[in-house]
Amino acid sequence: xxxxxxxxxxxxxxxxxxxxxxxxxxxxxxxxxxxxxxxxxxxxxxxxxxxxxxxxxxxxxxxxxxxxxxxxxxxxxxxxxxxxxxxxxxxxxxxxxxxxxxxxxxxxxxxxxxxxxxxxxxxxxxxxxxxxxxxxxxxxxxxxxxxxxxxxxxxxxxxxxxxxxxxxxxxxxxxxxxxxxxxxxxxxxxxxxxxxxxxxxxxxxxxxxxxxxxxxxx
Numbered sequence: 001x002x003x004x005x006x007x008x009x010x011x012x013x014x015x016x017x018x019x020x021x022x023x024x025x026x027x028x029x030x031x032x033x034x035x036x037x038x039x040x041x042x043x044x045x046x047x048x049x050x051x052x053x054x055x056x057x058x059x060x061x062x063x064x065x066x067x068x069x070x071x072x073x074x075x076x077x078x079x080x081x082x083x084x085x086x087x088x089x090x091x092x093x094x095x096x097x098x099x100x101x102x103x104x105x106x107x108x109x110x111x112x113x114x115x116x117x118x119x120x121x122x123x124x125x126x127x128x129x130x131x132x133x134x135x136x137x138x139x140x141x142x143x144x145x146x147x148x149x150x151x152x153x154x155x156x157x158x159x160x161x162x163x164x165x166x167x168x169x170x171x172x173x174x175x176x177x178x179x180x181x182x183x184x185x186x187x188x189x190x191x192x193x194x195x196x197x198x199x200x201x202x203x204x205x206x207x208x209x210x211x212x213x214x215x216x217x218x
């Protein structure tokens with residue numbers, strides 16, 4: 001059941017559409033997502049904050065989408081003490097096409113800086129603490145240095161980082177890169193498609209927190 005968090009109206013409608021699609025997630029994929037839910041629940045039971053760092057190569061698209069949607073899903077389901085982060089094996093910039101996809105979903109953005117690696121403040125509802133989004137290496141501040149779950153969102157970063165220093169858990173949840181469609185007629189469609197998939201899966205993760213007993217984290 002969702003919490004009393006009042007998302008912006010357009011964003012709330014977007015979320016409602018995703019909630020109807022949980023059955024479309026393949027069972028094998030659900031099992032991996034449920035491991036992330038189990039990590040969150042384990043941290044809750046220990047009275048600790050669940051820190052999730054989403055990692056891809058450039059920290060420009062998929063890792064940012066995952067960070068924003070995971071924090072929003074936690075808020076939507078009223079799951080406390082969750083902090084989400086993102087990073088890359090190198091830093092570039094939060095790609096404006098990914099920013100545009102989140103805007104179309106209903107998030108609001110405020111530009112804090114406008115240099116080559118802009119810093120954005122992203123909000124999902126009135127009164128929400130803004131999520132600060134910019135490109136960085138996964139080990140850079142303000143990302144956690146220990147006791148976090150590292151979620152690899154691209155196969156290239158997954159291969160480049162067989163282990164992540166300081167992570168107490170490492171999961172691979174890869175997404176296809178919409179970058180392949182940059183400057184093509186399918187660009188908007190593919191960015192929206194990836195945004196929808198990541199929203200769906202992060203909402204599924206937090207719908208599973210505190211529901212019966214989870215599979216054991218190995």
